[in-house]
Amino acid sequence: MAIFIDLLLNALVIGVLLGGFYAALSIGLSITFGLLDVVNIAHPTMLVLGAFIAFLLNSTWGIDPVLAGIISTPFFFVLGWLIYQVYYNVFEKSGAESLRGLAFFFGLLFIIEVGLIIQFGVDHRLVEAPYIGQSWNIVIGEEIDVAIPFRLLVAFVVAAIATLAIHAYLTKTFFGRAVRAVAQDMMALRLMGVDPIRVKRIAFAMGVATAGIGGALMIIVLPIEPSLGRLYLGNVFAIVVLGGLGSISGTLLAAVIIGIAESIVATFFGPSWAPAVSFGILLAVLAFRPEGLFGKTAGAH
Amino acid sequence: MSDALLKIDSISKHFGGFTALSNVTTEVAPGERFGLIGPNGSGKTTMINCVSGLLRNEEGKIIFDGKDVTDLKPHKRTGAGIARSFQIPRPFHTMTVIENLMIPAEFVGHHRGEKGDDRAEAMEILETMGMAEKADDTTLDLTQIELRKLELARAMAAKPKLLISDEAMAGLTGQEVDEVIDILFKMNERGITIIMIEHIMRAVMRFSQRIICLDAGQLIAEGTPEEIVKNKDVERAYLGSTDG
Amino acid sequence: MEIVYEQNYNPKTADFTPILRAANAKKPDAIYIASYPNGSAGLVRALAEVGTDAKAVGGGMVGLQFAGLMAGLGPMLNGIANYDFFVPEPTMNLYPGASALIDRYQSKVKAENLKVDALGYYLVPWAYANLDILGQAVEAVGSLDQVAIGKYIRDNEFTSVVGKIKFGKNGEWERPRTLVVQYQGITNNDLQQFATPGTRKILLPADISTGDIQSFNSLRK
């Protein structure tokens, strides 16, 4: 029984930490897809690009990966700015069907991935930092020992700060409210003297910019290789949809739910079942509650 | 009016906690020109979505042509004789104008066992609308008024007994409004019952024989255009809405 | 042997501490891991974070032979016993041409800045031997007739940079030559230490062994 409690407690702690990490991976997509309705399926691969930049900075100059992520964030902001410029002019302006926009990002995904393969090869890469490979043990009584790996703790703390900052920015500032309004009523914004395209461009760039810090967390938590983004494709979309489109706090909560579900399933049934659980939750939500767990508007229309 | 074509029997519709329609009852007689008015958000579109089947009313019944259609899917109702246009035109934009008309002709007509020349019938409808020349154009080349006419033409191609025209004139010029009203009169002369949802009072008053007014999901007035104009509740509803 | 715990993982598993914890709960004497690079690295980190009382850990962990992962994981590898193909231990120098081949490979990697294994021990000698054997067979047969080449390769013993090779009835090597090595004495993340003898002691095969297996925890720290 004590062993069961020990395992459960550890699974819960790891699940919450993992949830924070997943939130950092998903928050950018929650902005671009959830708020702006731009289906950036290249987002996970942009995260991997961010991870490789962190690797480069870390292995060349020994820069701490978290710092490296902060350094690369402006670069991703500019990248997002440029991508939206193309996306808007080619697809959105002409009212082109979403199918083409989807295909555009699908193509981008493979271009970034192969670009990484050509530059870095297919080997797995790691970063060095003093907190990787260490853990913080909390011993309760005789049998219970909760170990918190520092790499997950660092990822969790950084992710929590970043996502809460974005959440606050989007809910408390004028620009943030404009971003939230842009998806619903472009006309109203125009009447208020705000250029909705500019708002969307900046917001999209913000969403992509999270790939800098998110990618850095990725390489802190696990070894990365160029095609890793594909594996996370389903996961981040699952979290954003589960959280409800347009809801940043919903994304956070959904990330933690998926994190805990995966961690508990991994502990008691084996990690290989974890994706079936998270995607099973997603499918069930889509089939019975398409607006997501915390969404307010109907997602099916 | 026991021989009504359409009977709406105390229907209600809720979205979450919001009540969009509350216990609305009314009837439309065969061949009637029926007006539906009300301020923005009063439930007009919700009501006709319930009639055409895009939404399901949670309470009440909808009887069409003597049959209960409350649980039928929209395409079955179209087959039974209810056709509609959309407020914001929704043409089949990858098809030509005449192909747009041949969709209902093929799916509704053939379903009823009718075997005619779809293309010729579609052309005839386009001619009555003055759009015959546009038959082979894509819908992307159409003007606003042509799109509105296409909405009505496509609904006509379903050979309806009841045609619901959902704000077919919004945003049109005065002359264009008259053009659309003429088309609707022509259809009515062919024996088609018409429900007109409209914001343009001039059009509704001129066209309708009888009008109902919705406000906040409730039926607040019913009568001839003259009666509606004088109705205090209607006035209040519209004035109230212009304040906000 | 009694199996107390057995589990699969999927390739995108971000954290392996739950699986190791669940395994530890069954108090195993040995942990056998068959993993791909992501899992290998994840489990090595989990072993550093959670630890284990098992006496032997390792087995078929793909990826720990890669230069990038070895350098990245560094001292976390100590104590793990894993398969390998070619390591810079003195007994491997018995084979003619092996060290010359690796020197040549490493200088080419450096000179042309190739995005490949910087050390070149893991697969390079075997890849070279593959083609070398095919080449020897083609020369001996004197034609490109596939059936004849196949028969020659099955029937003869070859001398290569990885020693003498003869194929058995089932198509595998007649005498298995996969190494089992144990990581020890790794102190930092410098890649060059893996190019010198001592960090990966050969446990098996016995005839070229350079050390005996030690318990997992005795080699940690």
Next chain:
Amino acid sequence: MKYTFEIICMLLIVGLFVLTQVVGNQFYFFIGFVILQYMVMATAWNILGGYGGYVNFGSAGFLATGAYTAVALINFLDVGLVEQMVAGGIFAGLLGLATGYLTLRLRGVYFAIATLALAIILETVVAHWDYVGGAAGTSILPKRKPELLGELIVDRKAGIFANYKEYLFFLMGTVAIISVWVARYIENSKLGRGLNAIKDSEEAAECMGVPTLRLKLIATTISGAMMGVAGAPLASYLTFIDPLSAFNLEYAINAIAMPMIGGTVSWAGPVIGALLLGTAQQVSSLWIQSELNLLIVGVVLVVFVIIAPEGIIGWFRKSRQGSRR
């Protein structure tokens, strides 16, 4: 002539057969199989995606369903390839029907994500199904004593085909031709016109008498079944199959990219896309660098959606219209 297209199809099948008898180098059949398999996948995807506007991200799941149905059948009954393909088609078709039911309220991106999720769940289940090899995969060796018609089919000396590669190539070619015929038939039928209406506006279609749900279910079933048939010979072709290779996202992207490049409005689009992109990928990965085939898909896809949104077919139609005016 009324049956011109059918006659061309027959001639093409005969032509494929002649190829297998004339060309000696197995290598061409080896790469030809892949291109033809992609042609089936692209054609199948286009029935739902191009005609109906429903983007399936989970194509790999349907292909893998076919592949694993075949593996299970080999283990269970040891039946031949043709039977495997029929069974693969049936099971993947049923999966398509189930997908249709499960996602009937979902549109656009939501449908795409749901299909992706479905594929991942299937992959997880297959990875745990030891009967078909589980996560580690299983080897499928071509049988020494084939087939529907006994040893007559594949035999170096006495058979119709000298080796398995020729036989697989011929079967996949026949399936590709039949798939294209089916797609063309649908395109010109009531079903095709109804799907088009759904793509343009589902609500308007429903209100114009189109039974949208029924048509969608028919489309998901046919599309899924085709992909299943295409996937059934995969294990025999690779001689080894594991969940990672059967559920590879590359199948999904190619099934989308090929019709988009060729043009989604017509059956010819996926065919052209598969021939161009499939050939380019095979050539680049065999003779230049294996990663390049993915780069090619990516670049070509991005370039096409930007400069030729209606694909090659749309591009041709436009330039023809332009010259007429």
